[in-house]
Amino acid sequence: MIKRTAIALLAMFALAGHGNAQSTKVPFALDWKFEGPSAAYFAAIDNGHFNAEGLDVEISPGKGSLDAIPKVATGAFPVGFADINSLIKFLDQNPGAPVKAVMMIYDKPPFAVVGRKSQGVSAPKDLEGKTLGAPPPDGAWAQFPAFATANEIDPGKVTVEPVGFPTREPMLAEGKVDAITGFSFSSFLNLVRLGVPEEDISVILMADHGLSLYGNAVIVNTDFAAANPELVKGFLRAVANGWRDAIADPKGSVEMIAKRNPALDVDLETRRLQLAINANVVTDYTESNGIGDIDADRFAKALTQLSQTYAFKNAPDATLYFTDEYLPDASDRTVK
Known part of the structure; x- marks a missing residue:
């Protein structure tokens, strides 16, 4: 049912830009409300990174780390932001659902x-x-x-x-x-x-304290991605640029959220963003390899760890949960 729904809705996004040669509309489902750690995505809008890729991105808030997964799996949103561990369990319980992680953001989960x-x-x-x-x-x-x-x-x-x-x-x-x-x-x-x-x-x-797990990642509807590979690559390139902007200027990026929500406590959210950058986004791995990719050996350990407390219905298969095929070159994903 999930796959059929995704296919039925696929054309809506793939053709959204027709009639407007300048941009293609791409709804993006966040995991949570607009707070400091979401500043990178607003920076990607306001600093023109999405526009440079021909994309008109509209960001929607979420209600938790699992919230975006069914939205993307059903095709209601072509891209989202969600916890990869919850995605793994979702795919185990819904084999063949058209959703997969394509860019790791929280290399060290919060x-x-x-x-x-x-x-x-x-x-x-x-x-x-x-x-x-x-x-x-x-x-x-x-x-x-x-x-x-x-x-x-x-x-x-x-x-x-x-x-x-x-x-x-x-x-x-x-x-x-x-x-x-x-x-x-x-x-x-x-x-x-x-x-x-x-x-x-x-x-x-x-x-x-003992967990090898990864955290939140950008996820895509795989039917949408297969039909629009260059669009997805451009989206991820813009996200990487947005994170680089947020890392370079946390307060300025948070002020972009405040333009949408004047009641936002800019100082508090700037601190929240900086905490996320320091502990979750900029790590030894991302400094060496750029934001977005994963280490295969560590991911294998993470799956083993998940299997200790979660009874998989199907044999875990890393290729079902994450792909690097849409990632921009590492030089386009630096965090410095």
Whole structure:
């Protein structure tokens, strides 16, 4: 059903630019609302990178790390931004669905457990005997079983409280839970904004505690990509340029979001973006290889790690989840 829907909607995007020789309309589904880490995509619009590729990109906010996957798989959006680990599980449960990752953005995923030291949470094992607030659709929560295994946490000793995204940080700030799952940069700064002292916040990054997993990537509807390979390559080249702009001028890039949302706290979101750049985007690997690609050996380890806590219905196959065939040359994907 997913594939048929995608094929039926394919022509809508492939032909969207006809009648306008200057640009092709490309809707882009984000994982989350417009915050600092999304600045690179607005920089790609406002600094003319998408336009240089003949693209008229409209960005739509999302509701979580999994949100864009079905949107792209059904063809409602040709491209999106989503957690690759959730994509792997989606494809295992929906074999043949026309969706695949084509550009890794968070080389080091921001999945984290964020706690309060005053409530006894500073390290992974501290979660035993504590209450963990976790939104069911949260990408970080999806990785918690693997994190627990890697750190010998007994899940039976952790009380899990399902919470909504809007109530997650407030519940921790109010002491109603002892820790939460979330993206490191977002949960940390949300707590700061709520008045929690920075020295009381413990950010336990899963990537620093045993996980080899990757994070969020640009994903495409594969039917759309097969019909429009040069368009997809141009889209990714513009995204790389947008990230380079955001890295060079974080505040200026965040101000581009503020043009769409005057109520945005520019200083706060600039800090959020800088945290994402420092911890998730600019890594030893991306400095050497450019943004977007993955290391095959590490990805194989990640799949093995996922299989320890997720029962695959089908044998994991890295080629089903990620392809580098649309990536621009490494020289066009530098992060410096």
